[in-house]
Amino acid sequence: MGLATQEGKIYNKAQDKFKQINKYVELLAHLLIDYPIDKNIKIADMGSGKGYLIALYEFLIKTKNLRCRMTGYEIREDIVTLCNQVALKNEFVGLNFQQKSIEDTIVDDVDMVIALHACNIATDMAIVKGIQAGSQYIIVAPCCHKQVRSAMKHEND
Known part of the structure; x- marks a missing residue:
């Protein structure tokens, strides 16, 4: 997914x-x-993007021994295709990606809604989808975390 070499070494960038x-x-x-x-x-x-949270799926099934069904929703078709290829190659049968905007996604019967650095109002929409679905967990990290952290730091000075 562009983070590491074939040997597993993480790129400096x-x-x-x-x-x-x-x-x-x-x-x-x-x-x-x-x-x-x-x-x-x-x-x-x-807003699964390049599927970086495939690492979460792998952790849950291999380390925690949990049975997991994870669906990534992403608007860019080429990224969805790439992520589905990675899931297939690694035999992650409970992992799939669908080409949909968050707004157009109907989420029901989920235990957890996640969004890592979803842009603009996508984080807000993810929260709404989680609430509508009655999700037990809603875990989001907005892409503006640096801006928020900076603002919080100045308030505490």
Whole structure:
């Protein structure tokens, strides 16, 4: 997905993104620490982009031994095709990507709605979709986190 070499070495330019993904997975893993392994967790990744949260799927099924069904929703057809190819190549049978905008996506029967750096109002729309679906977890990280962090820092000075 453009973060690492074939040998698994993270590119220098991708270090920050790699750290963000790992932190996000760490947060979600903590939330799911007591999740029953006999229950199938259903996750909707809103604005999934290049599918960086495939790492979450892999972590849940390989490390946590959870049964997982995860659907990524992304508007760009070429990215959806690429992500589905990666899922197929790695035999991630519970992972798929669909070409849809968040606004046009109907989400129901999900346990978790996630959005990592969805742009503009996409994070807000992901939250709304999670609420409408009655999702147990809604975990989002807006793309403007640096701006928010900067504003919070100035308020605390």
